[in-house]
Each structure stands twice: as C-alpha cells, then as structure tokens.
Amino acid sequence: MTTAKPLALGCVADDYTGASDLANTLTKAGLRTVQTIGVPAPDLPLPETDAVVVALKSRSIPAPEAVARSREAEAWLRQRGAAHVMFKVCSTFDSTDAGNIGPVADALREAAGEAIALVTPAFPETGRSVYQGNLFVGALPLDESPLKDHPLNPMRDANLVRVLARQSASAVGLIDMATVAKGPEAVAARLDALAAGGKGAAIADAIFDRDLETLGRAIVGRRVSVGASGLGLGLARALAADGRGTRDAAGAAVGEPVGGYAACLAGSCSQATLGQVAAAEALMPVLHLDAGRLLAEPEAVIAEALTFARERIAAGPVLIASSAEPEAVRALQSRHGSEAAGHAVEAALSAIAEGLVASGVRRLVIAGGETSGAAVDRLGLRAFLVGPEIAAGVPVLRSAGRPEPMLLALKSGNFGGPDFFARALDMMG
Numbered sequence: 001m002t003t004a005k006p007l008a009l010g011c012v013a014d015d016y017t018g019a020s021d022l023a024n025t026l027t028k029a030g031l032r033t034v035q036t037i038g039v040p041a042p043d044l045p046l047p048e049t050d051a052v053v054v055a056l057k058s059r060s061i062p063a064p065e066a067v068a069r070s071r072e073a074e075a076w077l078r079q080r081g082a083a084h085v086m087f088k089v090c091s092t093f094d095s096t097d098a099g100n101i102g103p104v105a106d107a108l109r110e111a112a113g114e115a116i117a118l119v120t121p122a123f124p125e126t127g128r129s130v131y132q133g134n135l136f137v138g139a140l141p142l143d144e145s146p147l148k149d150h151p152l153n154p155m156r157d158a159n160l161v162r163v164l165a166r167q168s169a170s171a172v173g174l175i176d177m178a179t180v181a182k183g184p185e186a187v188a189a190r191l192d193a194l195a196a197g198g199k200g201a202a203i204a205d206a207i208f209d210r211d212l213e214t215l216g217r218a219i220v221g222r223r224v225s226v227g228a229s230g231l232g233l234g235l236a237r238a239l240a241a242d243g244r245g246t247r248d249a250a251g252a253a254v255g256e257p258v259g260g261y262a263a264c265l266a267g268s269c270s271q272a273t274l275g276q277v278a279a280a281e282a283l284m285p286v287l288h289l290d291a292g293r294l295l296a297e298p299e300a301v302i303a304e305a306l307t308f309a310r311e312r313i314a315a316g317p318v319l320i321a322s323s324a325e326p327e328a329v330r331a332l333q334s335r336h337g338s339e340a341a342g343h344a345v346e347a348a349l350s351a352i353a354e355g356l357v358a359s360g361v362r363r364l365v366i367a368g369g370e371t372s373g374a375a376v377d378r379l380g381l382r383a384f385l386v387g388p389e390i391a392a393g394v395p396v397l398r399s400a401g402r403p404e405p406m407l408l409a410l411k412s413g414n415f416g417g418p419d420f421f422a423r424a425l426d427m428m429g
C-alpha cells in the first residue's frame, strides 16, 4: 500500500458488510477511507487516505483464529501510523458466548497497552441504541428483535455487560447515560475509574449521534476501542475537527462506469432482506434456491442458477436468493447443523458469484455479511474505494487492484429499505 501521510484512524472489521458500513460512515464524516480485504499485500497500489478499514471474515470463525487475524491487521495499521485502532463489530453485537467480540477486544486492548477499552454498538442511523447497557433494535430489546432468530448467532440477551462478560477474560463495567450526558471529560474519568477498579472493558450508553460524538472525543486520544459505525462516526468527527480529515472525502469518486452486466445475490435471512427479495420480484427475474437440494447436490443447483442468469443478464439484472424464513432455516439446520448449513450455502453462493463474473457481470449486489465475505474472497477482490451511500450503512464500492474494475454493494442483512436492490442497481449503472 502506498500512502504518504500517517493514518488518522485504523479499523479492523469482523465482516465485510460491516467494514463497508463503517467505511461509508467515516467517509461521510470527513475521513477519506479505503476498505481492504484482509491485510493488504505490499504490491497493492492504494491512494492516499485518512483511514483504512481492514475487513476480515472473523465473526463466525474459531476465536483463536479471529484473534490472530485481528492482531495481524492491528499491527499493519499501527505500522501505517494509526494511533487509534477501532475494532468494528455488528451494531446488533452478533457474537456467541465463545466470542468473538470478547476475545478479540481483549487481545487488541492488550496489544495496544491499554488498561480498558470503551465498547458500544450504538448506531442511531439504523435504530441501534444502548441504555443502561441494554441494546435496543428500534423499540425492541435485542433479545425480542428478529436477531433472536439469527441463523449463526441468535441474540438471546439484551444486556451487553452480561453478554460481553460471558465471552471476555476482562471484567466489564458500564458508562451510563448520566455520565455520557456530562461530556467527554466525565466519560474519560469514568473509564479511568473503571480501569482502576479492574475492569478491562466498558459498555457505553448512547442513543443519539451527539452521545457518540461525546464518546469519540473522550477516546480519540486513546489507542483502542470497540464499536459499530456509530462509534466510528464519533471518532471521525473528533479527528476531522482536529484537522485530520479531508474536506471532499464524502462519496469519493467511484470513477467511470464499469459497464458489464448486473446481478444480485442474497444469502441473508434477515427480515429486511426477505422484504427486499420480495420487492425485487416485481423488478427483475428472481431465482429462489432450494437450500435443502443445494446441500444435497450443490453442483447441479449452482449450474442451474448460472444457466438461469446467463439466459437473462443481457436483458437486465437478476436476483438469486437462498434467503428463507426462520422456520425453514431452522428446519435445514436441524438436519445438517447450523454451521455446516451456513457454510455450504455461502460456498454455493460464492461459486455462483464467480460464475456470474465469468459471464460478464461487473456490477454485483450482495445481501448478507457472511455471504458477502464468501463471495468477495472467491472473487479475489483485494480492496475498495468508497462511493456514494445507497442506504444507511451501505455505500457503492469500486474495486481497487483489479484489472477490470467492478462496482459492488455489500449489504448488511438488516440494512436498507424494501427498494434496496433497485436503488443499488440504479446507483451502480
């Protein structure tokens, strides 16, 4: 990576859509940002940038591997001058009692030589708020939201002090709203008091962007933090205010149209994505994959999906979806196991992505974090420049380091409105 000035901010994201979400937020807040896929190889030419988000696919892998990959990314960011490294996690705190938020946060805090790390997934733009340590998705506590049915990590407890403590070696404290409302100095003092009392992590309340700006100002001079894009917003605004940003950062040029065909893939089973797939039926040909048959005879299902696409993409975009309602997902998982079913479907969708690109697709919309990660890895994409925002948390991305550029949209499962696929394709045209 060739960049002259030291990075204002380094970020390590635990999935690709989350990385895009954060890169979008940082760009809008005034930091020119590049998203890389993994730690970039030395030969990867990248523009001068204020921030780098290193995207990993580490949310649902064994914790020791997630820790190793995250520490490698953190070290790379420090070498490029990042004084602060933020570990980007899901705004719905997607994790299990095995991790990986706790183990990775512990490791990055230790690597940074910090006594305590502030942690908050609050992201008001998408309706995520934290109060008394409890995470709300809209008006619902996390454990009453659709996230309770997540295929890989169903969230069954809204109290993040408890959730993080179960997966962390650190004792976990709380920075409550009353403290946040007093301003950054009060937050910093509370952090130091918790550290003195033996806490290694502190869940911070936040409901509005102003709360995140307070948190950003409180920790911008420290070396590590953990959060979703809301905390990224707070840090970016603090850094931009200190002159560390770029005036025209928002919506970095996506460059000339990339041409080629367009296609959409959906592996997310979130309620938002299910609604988007349903809305797409009126706009483009949609193929619903039979996940049960896909596990039994993947090659046949992949070949049929690519035939479906090849017969139609010259006339316009198509959508290929494995997305299903929770009860259907649970039925498949009960027969094959959650991880095995998930990984098999991801592998099939990534093979379809490869076949689509081989058939001339250069504009690709993908719904789902794990699904996006599998497809981007299969396509060998190495980095992205951040373009205009399609929907909250989802920018247009232009591939970097690829002979024939592509445009992508990597949509977190819960993000976007019913017209997301249409909006994305329109902005990538």
Ligand SMILES: Nc1ncnc2c1ncn2[C@@H]1O[C@H](COP(=O)(O)OP(=O)(O)OP(=O)(O)O)[C@@H](O)[C@H]1O
Pocket (backbone or CB within 6 Å): 015, 017, 018, 150, 151, 152, 267, 268, 269, 270, 291, 322, 323, 324, 328, 329, 332, 333, 341, 342, 343, 344, 345, 346, 367, 368, 369, 370, 371, 372, 411, 412, 413, 414
């Ligand atoms: N019909 C299905 N039955 C069972 N599992 C499925 C089915 N379709 C997709 N999956 C799996 O469900 C998981 C969906 O995870 P993914 O991260 O892609 O979406 P998401 O969790 O909604 O998005 P995000 O991580 O951005 O919130 C993947 O492992 C995918 O392979």
Ligand SMILES: O=C(O)[C@@H](O)C(=O)CO
Pocket (backbone or CB within 6 Å): 015, 017, 018, 019, 021, 022, 089, 090, 091, 092, 123, 228, 229, 369, 393, 412, 413
């Ligand atoms: O923070 C979020 O909700 C998203 O960026 C995400 O991480 C989904 O995988």
